[in-house]
Amino acid sequence: MSGKIGFIGLGIMGKPMARNLIKAGYSLVVYRKLDEAGAEQAASPRDVAERAEDVIITMLPDSSNVRDVVAGKNGIIEGCRRGQAVVDMSSIAPLASRELCALLAEKDVDMIDAPVSGGQEKAESGTLAIMAGGGEAAYERVKPILDVMGRSVRVGESGAGQIAKLVNQTIVAINIAAVAEGMSLAEKAGVDPRMVFEAIRKGLAGSQCLEDKAPRMFEGRYDPGARIKLHIKDLANVLETGRALHNSMPLSAILMEMFQSLAGDGGEALDHGALGLFYEKLNGISLKKS
């Protein structure tokens, strides 16, 4: 596929993703303004769909936004046509994603759910982890576009990408808390957590979360990154999906409570690494080193 790509959702993540597509030689039609040569502005999601050639990408905060943009008044569904594909890169509830896929299928329009992991930095560098769900033929058609934004893996049929994202967010939240819980013990025991970090990072405790979040905790640096508010949304989807399937997720449930405590302290806009702050308050310590 080539030609003009529709792109709806130019937030912290969407903007650098759109810019990378332009850099790669694609032209875009966007809903909100993108100050960039190569992007023309449309009046509505419907208008985006009408003016786009083969692919319309959405990158929005949550399920209700995607539902509005796809199926609401002046939505994509009113403007799209047979043979197009909607690639929803938002992180939303798997059930909502499957519903929208079914709705678009009635118009012979494919939908690929393709949520991402990696945050603003990796959006900028075009190195996102992209978890795709949907038909294999449709995935292969949109893959060259996904390749511009990161490394994609098709994990299964419609909604499977969203499930993979929930698994990702489950593991990430728990891994960050593991770092904070472990480091709280070191600090309380009078051992410099920075030295513990150096000693354990190359062993079985090593993780991307340890590498990214432990230094944040030692610096008290909780600017996002990935906002707690969005991780709460993801964990709500984890627990909602788990409950619909009767899948018990005891650690995810506790992580939700930890994030609620941070949100209650006004921390919704902080990076999820602020689980360090949760353990500081819990245990009356400071992990921050001057």
Place this chain on the structure above:
Amino acid sequence: MSGKIGFIGLGIMGKPMARNLIKAGYSLVVYRKLDEAGAEQAASPRDVAERAEDVIITMLPDSSNVRDVVAGKNGIIEGCRRGQAVVDMSSIAPLASRELCALLAEKDVDMIDAPVSGGQEKAESGTLAIMAGGGEAAYERVKPILDVMGRSVRVGESGAGQIAKLVNQTIVAINIAAVAEGMSLAEKAGVDPRMVFEAIRKGLAGSQCLEDKAPRMFEGRYDPGARIKLHIKDLANVLETGRALHNSMPLSAILMEMFQSLAGDGGEALDHGALGLFYEKLNGISLKKS
């Protein structure tokens, strides 16, 4: 330091560590028999200390074993002399480690706590993560010997190595459970966990535990590796230390309960990756793929 090294504790971990020292050109005096040229056998820990030159290494299952070997009848303390160093590479309670360090100090013998992470495979390849605590001068003297067995970092004074090991084990246990909890959701939702693994492993959910344990779960392969029995010992030390310091460790407490369930099912000798089995039972699923 050079010359003949005392080595007490030739189990799954100790044996390959001792062999690597011999390969590196050191001669050993051991308590139990090591079928290897370059190792002579002593009659007791006391005898080991008397026949060793500068360094006596211990690698034993738990605090009580180390206490016996160091301070019990015919123990190291009866045979050691001024200027020697005891390097305890066992994973034991930090408080016990500090007590023994103080005891040896009365005889002008240094003690370094230097527990390891990495398991049998990394013991064999000489690539253990070694977390050392104790005086800086003593650490520098024994470092060339530690370097043969892996990568060591001195994290602080006596007991700090044991604290770092507890932090390590806290993070490892929680990270393994995170993998199993996440994958249980994928499986229950009808998405192949192996594809989810492929999609997320290079992102923020990536970890050494994901790389090592997810494939075990998919293969139902729970031969140790690192035994649940020993991880239970470590978590008991984590919680005991946490409670002595009033450091709240909610996730570690739950992990202990998960391991107890596995031990109750006869799983003490399984690899700690068998947290996959815990989630299989919890959620009535199988993560094993033929």
